[in-house]
Amino acid sequence: MIRPLPVALSADRLEAGIPDLKPLLTESQAIVEANRCLYCHDAPCIQACPTAINVPEFIKRIGTGNVEGAAKTILEANILGHSCASVCPVEVLCAGACVYNELQEPAIMIGRLQRYATTYAYDRGLRFFGKGQSTGFRVALVGAGPASLACAHELTRLGHEAVVFEGRALPGGLNVTGIAPYKLHAREALREVEYIQQIGFEIRPNVLVGRDLPFDELASDFDAVFLGVGLGPDSRLDLPGEDLPGCVGAVALIERIKNEAGFRLSGVTRAVVIGGGNTALDAVRELSALGVPHVTMLYRRGEAEMTGYSHELAAAKREGAEVRFWAAPVAIEGQDRVSALRCERTRIDSDGKLERIPGSAFVLDADLVVKATGQEKLATLLSGIAGLTLERGRVVVDPETAQVGRSKLFAGGDCSNGGKEVVNAAAEGKRAAKGIDAYLKGVARPANLEVSAR
Ligand SMILES: Cc1cc2nc3c(=O)[nH]c(=O)nc-3n(C[C@H](O)[C@H](O)[C@H](O)COP(=O)(O)OP(=O)(O)OC[C@H]3O[C@@H](n4cnc5c(N)ncnc54)[C@H](O)[C@@H]3O)c2cc1C
Numbered sequence: 312m313i314r315p316l317p318v319a320l321s322a323d324r325l326e327a328g329i330p331d332l333k334p335l336l337t338e339s340q341a342i343v344e345a346n347r348c349l350y351c352h353d354a355p356c357i358q359a360c361p362t363a364i365n366v367p368e369f370i371k372r373i374g375t376g377n378v379e380g381a382a383k384t385i386l387e388a389n390i391l392g393h394s395c396a397s398v399c400p401v402e403v404l405c406a407g408a409c410v411y412n413e414l415q416e417p418a419i420m421i422g423r424l425q426r427y428a429t430t431y432a433y434d435r436g437l438r439f440f441g442k443g444q445s446t447g448f449r450v451a452l453v454g455a456g457p458a459s460l461a462c463a464h465e466l467t468r469l470g471h472e473a474v475v476f477e478g479r480a481l482p483g484g485l486n487v488t489g490i491a492p493y494k495l496h497a498r499e500a501l502r503e504v505e506y507i508q509q510i511g512f513e514i515r516p517n518v519l520v521g522r523d524l525p526f527d528e529l530a531s532d533f534d535a536v537f538l539g540v541g542l543g544p545d546s547r548l549d550l551p552g553e554d555l556p557g558c559v560g561a562v563a564l565i566e567r568i569k570n571e572a573g574f575r576l577s578g579v580t581r582a583v584v585i586g587g588g589n590t591a592l593d594a595v596r597e598l599s600a601l602g603v604p605h606v607t608m609l610y611r612r613g614e615a616e617m618t619g620y621s622h623e624l625a626a627a628k629r630e631g632a633e634v635r636f637w638a639a640p641v642a643i644e645g646q647d648r649v650s651a652l653r654c655e656r657t658r659i660d661s662d663g664k665l666e667r668i669p670g671s672a673f674v675l676d677a678d679l680v681v682k683a684t685g686q687e688k689l690a691t692l693l694s695g696i697a698g699l700t701l702e703r704g705r706v707v708v709d710p711e712t713a714q715v716g717r718s719k720l721f722a723g724g725d726c727s728n729g730g731k732e733v734v735n736a737a738a739e740g741k742r743a744a745k746g747i748d749a750y751l752k753g754v755a756r757p758a759n760l761e762v763s764a765r
């Protein structure tokens with residue numbers, strides 16, 4: 312049974328006021344841009360895409376007026392091609408590999424052309440894929456983020472019954488709760504979930520596996536299980552004052568900005584974001600877009616060591632953010648709520664280790680401190696599953712099949728890759744579906760009992 316999505320997003324959400332930084336191309340813009348493509352042999356843009364979308368093929372189709380065919384090419388390779396068009400860091404993937412870069416000319420706007428084609432298909436309700444002939448096998452998927460959605464879609468095409476269990480009220484994972492609004496709004500991400508789901512698999516929201524449904528029950532009820540649970544909550548800093556109101560985790564804050572009706576940043580004039588990754592940069596840019604007058608990013612190392620993309624850093628600076636390198640937080644100060652962040656300057660010592668410089672303390676006034684130093688792994692759920700090997704909190708899987716050991720358990724996306732991009736989760740989810748299919752075809756015995764809860 313396909314239940315309708317509980318789409319309950321209010322219009323009164325902060326993200327609704329943040330405009331799209333890369334709006335949809337018009338028809339004439341798309342055709343002009345498509346006709347710039349050189350349709351390269353052994354196109355490097357295909358190789359740079361984790362889902363190997365045939366970029367020259369879909370661009371040629373746009374250029375010749377076959378936009379429907381372009382959308383089919385994209386979605387055949389990556390059923391999350393609509394969100395990926397807007398959220399992929401194309402500068403370091405397909406467009407970064409475009410031969411035009413070597414010619415010192417602007418790379419083809421692959422993401423925007425991709426979005427043009429998938430929006431065309433979505434607006435017209437064009438559907439390209441259907442359910443495969445039933446195999447009678449049932450697969451449970453834990454989490455309704457990009458990894459599980461890609462996996463469930465492919466499993467359905469292969470004739471398996473897929474049931475997705477999602478702990479939150481809304482499916483979509485970080486596409487709905489975490490992606491910066493100037494790239495993708497939650498409503499558009501939910502539209503994609505609906506589009507994908509129409510192939511015919513079920514999503515059961517508000518079921519947190521491990522709390523509302525024991526994992527061993529799931530494992531015994533289904534022929535295979537896919538784990539697409541992503542990562543856990545924001546990491547703690549373990550600093551004095553961390554629990555004061557006004558000190559928040561970046562992922563939690565972004566979720567409120569995107570999803571919570573009536574949420575406001577009332578009275579926030581000085582925000583400090585701690586971290587040097589893409590989530591830190593997203594938080595900085597979102598706070599600037601929401602009109603916070605002073606936004607500072609604080610990173611304990613230098614620009615070269617940042618894991619955040621340089622194009623995002625450049626954009627954050629352009630939008631007015633201040634960036635402080637070589638400084639670490641030591642305490643969050645305030646009486647009833649945050650009023651400042653105490654910091655110390657840092658450097659690399661003679662052994663190559665990061666050290667704080669004695670006597671270098673300084674204070675940044677702040678009414679909002681945002682921690683963006685990573686997400687914890689979902690240890691509580693994962694450590695309760697027997698047969699699972701964790702390496703630094705990541706689920707260890709066979710890279711070809713996504714299988715966990717020789718069990719009926721499979722995993723993909725952030726929970727096994729440690730946290731990459733939506734396109735990686737989509738690729739891994741699809742790959743896992745093929746691994747599950749091969750596994751199920753080889754199952755000549757009742758449901759494998761190697762996996763059970765401890
Ligand atoms: C702030 C932020 C911004 C990002 N921006 C970008 C970007 O611009 N571009 C990009 O490509 N990538 C971006 N990413 C990364 C990208 O969002 C992830 O790589 C991708 O969403 C991973 O997909 P997933 O399906 O593995 O996990 P998730 O998207 O995290 O989905 C996991 C789902 O599982 C559910 N779940 C967890 N535990 C359970 C349980 N026990 N039972 C049931 N359900 C459960 C969760 O509620 C969630 O819905 C960003 C990440 C963050 C944190």
Ligand code: SF4
Pocket residue numbers: 347348349350351354355356357366367408409410411419421
């Ligand atoms: S590398 Fe650039 S020019 Fe060549 S096929 Fe890809 S998008 Fe077109």
